[in-house]
Amino acid sequence: MAAATIAIGVARSRRGRKLIIALLVFGCVWLIVLVGVLGALFGLQAPQGSGYEPSRTALADIPHAYLELYQQAGARYGVDPWILAAIGHIETNHGRLAAPGVRSGVNAFGCCAGPMQFSIVGSPSTWDAYGVDGNNDGRKSPYDPQDAIPAAARYLKASGAPADYHRAIFAYNHAEWYVADVLAQAEIYRGAAAGSTNTSPAERATVRELLDNRRLIFTVGQRADLRAGGFDARLLSTLAWIGERRSIVVTSLRADHSPGTNHEAGRAFDIGAVDGEVCRGGRRGACADLVRELAAVTGPTRSTELIYCWDPDPADPGMFARGDHCDHIHWGMDA
Incomplete structure (x- = not known):
């Protein structure tokens, strides 16, 4: 009798464990579905910014030469130019930051250089792997925005953009706060949909x-x-x-x-x-x-x-x- 009771208990225990595992798997699947739905509804993924004009804030804040480079690099590599602009803003304020490593040398961490702060240490360095001669002058310089900005676009592309901007930005700087800051700044720089008329008609509607x-x-x-x-x-x-x-x-x-x-x-x-x-x-x-x-x-x-x-x-x-x-x-x- 005792042996039979123990056997039934073991069988029930096994069935219970299987039921629990099945419920956990079911719950995880629905959690993934729920996250996907919420992401679609509330914009957890960054929109494709190439279809958007610069906002008024972007026009006021970004130097004209940099603005053109962000848009050109975005179009060339198929990534959001406002993500690029956000990275440029956070890293060096579009090359205007008066700090070591922006125009020469390396930053305070001893690793990164230029307006987009590429790592130039190691062999090969990130710059060695993704540097671009953007202005076709025969050399690649992380300090030259004409080289650095398309290189940043190339790096984002290789890291998962535009399919997964979270992954791509995290690869650029391994910090969740950095990803959040870049996405938030990109929203500030992203204006109206391209091709839309920005000014309203004269006040004559009836x-x-x-x-x-x-x-x-x-x-x-x-x-x-x-x-x-x-x-x-x-x-x-x-x-x-x-x-x-x-x-x-x-x-x-x-x-x-x-x-x-x-x-x-x-x-x-x-x-x-x-x-x-x-x-x-x-x-x-x-x-x-x-x-x-x-x-x-x-x-x-x-x-x-x-x-x-x-x-x-x-x-x-x-x-x-x-x-x-x-x-x-x-x-x-x-x-």
Whole structure:
């Protein structure tokens, strides 16, 4: 009897272990799937930056010669130029940092040189392996940005970009904080989608134009609100401008928004979906592209209050992030 009981216990124990292992495997598979879904929704992977213009911050911060080199190197090697620009910013402030190793010698760690801080120690060094004669002058110099920037692009490409920017950036500098900083800075430098018109049309749009545009989806109440009049001409112009290029769902206009904001003054609207994509706060996709396009607008129709889940232009205090705006884009104007 005792032997039989022990045998049953062992069998049950084995079955239990198999069940536990199966549950663990099942859980790991679903965790991987969940991470992939969240990555797709919230932009855990960097977008392909070659399709984006420089932001206003990039134009103001990056020397023109460096800006051209980042874009040229990105196009040549098929990597995101704004990742390259972010690395250049973090490493040496685009060659402007007054520190050892930037223009000659090596840095304080005794390893790296030039505006992109390539390691020149060891045999072969990282520079020996990936250095490029970018300006075709017959020599490769880590101190020459015309050589160093395409070399950085070549290194990222060899390390996994553009398929896996996390892996590629981590190979460049083995630190998670470095990867996070590069991706964050790249977002600051990445502007509107290439080919988009940055400036809004003149303030001449009419309510009739908006109501007749099938790309602008309003509720019955919002359509009545528009017919009632009293909206800022800049708002009408911006909605018409958006409707020339994208389909949007307007989730709040004036009467359907709580009082005490610029909505009730006819100077604000909210967008909850763009080109069939529900806005969820991610950094990729149609909603993110529209936010960047709105942040790139210049002139009198530039929004003085553009809010989303992330800051579309850190250089402009009127454009900022709020956690309760991850499900919609808020566009507004001061008086």
